[in-house]
Amino acid sequence: MAVATARKPARRRTAKPEPEPVKCTPCGGTGEVSRAVRVGRKQRVVGQQTGMCLACFGSGEATTD
Numbered sequence: 512m513a514v515a516t517a518r519k520p521a522r523r524r525t526a527k528p529e530p531e532p533v534k535c536t537p538c539g540g541t542g543e544v545s546r547a548v549r550v551g552r553k554q555r556v557v558g559q560q561t562g563m564c565l566a567c568f569g570s571g572e573a574t575t576d
């Protein structure tokens with residue numbers, strides 16, 4: 512008599528569970544920060560510019576070193 516055994520698809524992961532990446536605070540994990548573009552003597556804001564986050568260098572993850 513055959514016994515029907517429900518087999519779950521075995522997904523074996525040999526990789527170690529990676530620690531969750533800590534999001535970079537200034538950019539919130541996006542790797543980009545928007546900053547106001549100012550021109551002139553009065554530093555008038557003419558718009559916003561998106562630049563690479565200098566805290567994480569665009570990786571979005573907080574660096575620990």
Ligand SMILES: [Zn+2]
Pocket residue numbers: 535536537538539540541542543564565566567568569570571572
């Ligand atoms: Zn960042």
